[in-house]
Amino acid sequence: MRWHGSERILLLSGDHGEALLSAHEAKAFVQEEYSRFDSGSLPYTWQLDRHGPGHDHDWTFNGHAAANGWAQTQEHLAQILASWAEHMPLQAPGDWVSFKLWASRDWGRTMIDAYQPSQTDREFCAFIDHRGHEQTPERAAHMRARAWQDLDDTGSWYTRLPETDPTAPATLARLIVTDLRARGTVFSHQVTAWDISAGDHGKLWVPGLGGDVHPRRGEHF
Secondary structure (H helix, E strand, C coil): EEEECCEEEEEECCCCEEEEEEEEEEHHHHHHHHHHHHHCCCCCEEEEEECCCCCCCCCEECCCCCCCCCHHHHHHHHHHHHHHHHHHHHHHHCCCEEEEEEEEHHHHEEEEEEECCCCCCCEEEEEEEECCCCCCCCHHHHHHHCCEEECCCCCCCEEEEECCCCCCHHHHHHHHHHHHHHHHCHHHHHHHEEEEEEEEEEEEEEECCCECCCCCEEEEE
């Protein structure tokens, strides 16, 4: 977590064992961090910019630190979901976080993955647009075998999991990878994440997502 002024950055870092508070000259810190992002040497898995005071790079590196296979893709997804649940309530109380996934083998069928702290006992959720398929008992059995829970009124299958379950991020990540592979995706680099947002306010960059991100480089919009 950081507090960004026009001249100084106050950085709070650490883990469950200890916390470290440090101060940095703002311009030099931002330039060094930008260089590390741009070179692919990623200091963070995600970064939320709410446009506070100080220097702001309009152009940056948004990904991708490509995962090495499906196991690592799943691990990256689980880590970033767990991190949002731990840190977003402190950085942006009440805000949801979501992103969409498109697979090149099933382009145009959107999967939405989200962390929604306002949805008690169903904070982690995923939806897949399924309106193009006939909803037969056999189809339902296939979807539930992938760990989808049910079909909603819009024709989307969904799964919702509570953040009180420590296995929820890993479970949702496994569902995402299972569904992508079941729809014919062979490699993780055939998947693109887009429309990444935290409460539709500011810029959310996710270089640690583990897959391709749109836009990968350039001005964020």
